[in-house]
Amino acid sequence: MAGNDWVNSYLEAILDVDPGIDGVKSSLLLRERGRFSPTRYFVEQVITGFDETDLHRSWVRAAATRSPQERNTRLENMCWRIWNLARKKKQLEGEEANRVAKRRLERERGRREATADMSEDLSEGEKGDLPGDLSTHGGSTRGRMPKISSVDVMENWANQYKEKKLYIVLISLHGLIRGENMELGRDSDTGGQVKYVVELARALGTMPGVCRVDLLTRQVSAPDVDWSYAEPTEMLNLRSAENSIQEPGESSGAYIIRIPFGPKNKYIPKENLWPHIPEFVDAALSHIIQMSKVLGEQIGGGQPVWPVSIHGHYADAGDSAALLSGALNVPMVFTGHSLGRDKLEQLLKQGRQSREEINSTYKIMRRIEAEELSLDASEIVITSTRQEIEEQWRLYDGFDPVLERKLRARIKRGVSCHGRFMPRMVVIPPGMEFHHIVPHDGDMDGEVEKTEDNPASPDPPIWSEIMRFFSNPRKPMILALARPDPKKNITTLVKAFGECRPLRELANLTLVMGNRDDIDEMSGTSASMLLSILKLIDKYDLYGQVAYPKHHKQSDVPEIYRLAAKTKGVFINPAFIEPFGLTLIEAAAYGLPMVATKNGGPVDIHRVLDNGLLVDPHDQQSIADALLKLVSDKQLWARCRQHGLKNIHLFSWPEHCRTYLSRIASCRPRQPQWQRSDDSPDISDSDSPSDSLRDMHDLSLNLKFSFDGDKNEGGSTLDNALDSEENPVNEKKKLENAILTMSKGAIGGAQKADHNICAGKFPAFRRRKYNFVIAVDSDTTSDVLQVIEMVIEAARAGKSAGSIGFILSTALTISEINSLLVSGGLSPSDFDAYICNSGSELYYPSSSTEDVPGLPFVVDLDYHSHIEYRWGGEGLRKTLIRWVASLNDKKREAGNIEEDESGSTSHCYAFKVTNPTLVPPYKELRKQMRIQALRCHVVYCQNGTKLHVIPVLASRSQALRYLHVRWGMDLSNLVVFSGECGDTDYEGLLGGVHKTVILKGVGINAGKLHANRNYPLEDVMPLDSPNIVQTEAYDINSITSSLEKLGVLKG
DSSP: OOOOHHHHHHHHHHHHTSOOTTTOOOOSSSOBTTBOOHHHHHHHHOOTTOOOHHHHHHHHHHHTOOOHHHHHHHHHHHHHHHHHHHHHHHHHHHHHHHHHHHHHHHHHHHHHHHHHHSOSOOOHHHHSOOGGGHHHHOOOHHHHSOOOOSHHHHHHHHHHHTTOOEEEEEEOOSSOOOSSSOOTTSSTTSSHHHHHHHHHHHHHTTSTTEEEEEEEEEOOOOTTSOGGGGOSEEEOOOOOOTTOOOOOOSSSEEEEEEEOOSSTTOOOOGGGOGGGHHHHHHHHHHHHHHHHHHHHHHHSTTSOOOOSEEEEEHHHHHHHHHHHHHHHTOOEEEEOSSOHHHHHHHHHHHTSSOHHHHHHHHOHHHHHHHHHHHHHHOSEEEESSHHIIIIIGGGSTTOOHHHHHHHHHHHHHTOOOTTOOOOEEEEOOOOBOOTTOOOOOSOHHHHHHHHHHOTTSOOOHHHHHHHTTOSSTTSOEEEEEOOSOGGGOHHHHHHHHHTOHHHHHHOEEEEEOOOOSOGGGSOHHHHHHHHHHHHHHHHTTOTTTEEOOSOOOGGGHHHHHHHHHHTTOEEEEOOSOBSOOHHHHHHHHTTOOEEEESSBTHHHHHHHHOOEEEEOTTOHHHHHHHHHHHHHOHHHHHHHHHHHHHHGGGGBHHHHHHHHHHHHHTSOOOOOHHHHOTTSOOOOTTTHHHHHHHHHHHHHHHTTOOTTOOOOTTSOOHHHHHSOSSSHHHHHHHHHHHHHHHHHHHOTHHHHHHHHHHHHHTTHHHHOSEEEEEOOOOSSHHHHHHHHHHHHHHHHHSEESSOEEEEEEOSSOHHHHHHHHHHTTOOGGGOSEEEEGGGTEEEEEOSOOSSSTTOOEEEOHHHHHHHOTTOOHHHHHHHHHHHHHHHHHHHTOTTSEEEOTTTOBTTBEEEEESOGGGSOOHHHHHHHHHHTTOOOEEEEETTTTEEEEEOTTOOHHHHHHHHHHHHOOOGGGEEEEEESSOSTTGGGGTOSSSEEEEETTSSGGGGGGGSSOSSOGGGTOOTTOTTEEEOSSSSHHHHHHHHHHTTSEEO
16 A cells, blocks of 8 residues: 555554553553553554555454454554564665665775776866766756757758768567557556657657667567557658658658567566567567668668667666677667666665565566666666766666766876776757647637537547546646556645645646556556545545546547646646656646656756746645645746746757767767778678688788787787777777788788688588587586587487587687597587687687697687677776785685686686685676776686686677677577586576577586576576477487477487
């Protein structure tokens, strides 16, 4: 139950059966002399913030009991239950206070260490906000939102962009998304975010230079939802103002693309989508590649038109966008909408659930990790307000406003950041469509007379649906539009209205709280909230003064605003915290003044529009006074209305999109590297793989690259050329030119021979019917060799519909793999590819050993370009060395963890661990790196005896997606062999469109690596997927049987 009205009745009841507060002086917690004072305990100990539904039910039962003795016993039991809740709440608050203090100390320590590494003197810009960087750190709201004050300005901007060919991908996974008749409020997942992303996609599709916008979401084909959500593609009708000078997109504009993933024929809440994210990523990757080729044929001169950005909305889509961005090497943008850490803190403050219970219900820790990963991968994070940056994002390990200012200043000065990176926070308020809105200038009486004189212009149906509630429908209407959720604070609004007689005499109250058929069929929280509101209406006898319609369509919302404006009413948003407040902008566009919470986005909106009053949502009297002031003072009402209509253009979609596209244009262009190489041919089925691999082999040959991580002859390492983000394009160009010059004079006939080998070998990725990926993590190399032999034997013994290729995916180095193959009598050519060093290195077999004697492999340097984004390089390595020294000193175990130079490469820093129990969990190390703005992926491997630190978007699963992008390998034809457990990157290997065979009894010793996790593996692994099969035993027959179950081999 959301309200606490039962508390008053409870107090009255116990007063009836108790002498009162002053009547006895008994113990509050124990019976004394046979008596117990529930009244005293209630007054002194009960925390009135508790509104547990089960306690309310207990009170209802107690109130219905006629026997005074039984009634008093029930009430006494309630006291004890509330006392237990109070004690639990205080305990949780204490634990959370300790966590917050610890996090603050860690952040301060990390900031000091990062500043110490950046040893140059701080400039004035680093000490404070930069004049030109107010969009990130505050300043004038108008400065953050450039105005388009004339047609000439927009026309000049349009001329700059009209020659561009931009392909933009938006992702919003949860909820029910369609272009028309959106079912907003149908459930907690189908709310304002759905409307925002659809309108953003539609508006971007009208902008000059934008050739296509794809909004990717989940395809839902379920009996309890409309058939339209099962349509794979929906074109969004583009809308623009009649007099707008902007042209539509160069092709067909914006589309909703529905990707099938997750349980079939079932609509599930967002909390249950996490195990199925990899499946979406694989399917979305195929769509984007195909669409890029189609656009390339149409408008790109035959070259693929890759997305200029991939924009994730909410944590689940942010996780997906990070993986897609890494697989395609294109910039990522992120919008959180609401944030997990903020929600976790709010829930813990309520004291109703422990952290474990919250995580079990909301999968909150998985959500927070997705948001941290989004910070790692994003170039830009778009927020609606400054409050979101200053009070919400700063709670995250991966973002520190102070450190961000220092890094931004150093980048502008051209000073090295020592491998540290921070996403750019940009405030861009959501937009709105205003071209179809005609504010009403008359009053209610005039409108009624017009309707009576002109029967051909009937009122919209929703008007009569609302006005039937009122005894006097011509009074000004106070309008609230929100779902029945406790945080929306509707009960306080009803109390403020009910207890203010002057306000009741002057105005009506309209509560539009989503759609409902039967309260009993609503979710528990929504039903309890609605019942509380109905009881308050009854308590204050507000019948004839409050409307609460059961149904409305999305198309009815403009008419509801218009009705409120015609009555000279007021729009109110009394939420405890409002991240932005899109409804406030919508209401202002129809000429409605506002009363809004002072917590969150409405502060920024009010600063721009100046069309109403801000109130403390906890202050009931303040809400009533503000509403009464606007309703009674007609001059103030007219002034607020005029201000809102005058400034509303600042929140238009063209303004939003102009700022949006300008920000994206400021990102460093990135796309699949081989496409931009001047000396690389185009990707085609005929010659691209062989030619590109010839160039790649030339690079590895002439760099004298050591597969054990040794330094080059000149004393510099490869990461010296790759660890700088400040000027990566020039560095890469210099590298390519130097290697190209050496290639032309040094390769000769050897280049031609290797070209012939590549031409016959590497296109095999696309010709294979299936590719078996052996990704087993075992304690010893002999166990790995045994698995390899068993899988190969099972493939040979079974009947397959086509050829089968093999890929080895492991934490081993390439030299260790070579020794493994030699010991097992296997040839390097038995495998099509080798994913090494936990996914940070990718090799192919080669007939030549000239580059590194004795090792017949060639490295894929294009893969290095793919994963080097935000790689900390030497700055990261120095921090890791310092961390190792500190850890060894703290544990007093010298040498327990030490750098493994032989196992390290340019994109993998390896460390040996003597005693894994003395090393903190990998999540703690990754947390420390994030606090210092070092973006990396930490992997404990080989049963905890090795630690690998690799680029943030490098992994064994991402390497497979790279092979799909680079060579066209079909991900759905992959079969991944893994153990029951494995390295700490194990979870990434199971999900996706590929098939998985889990080998029974293999890798179980690695289970201890996953013991101290933020969230259980079951939260992210789709163990119920038909594509995952576990063998009945660890033998060839069981492997063959599992492959037959998956349809890979014929029985």
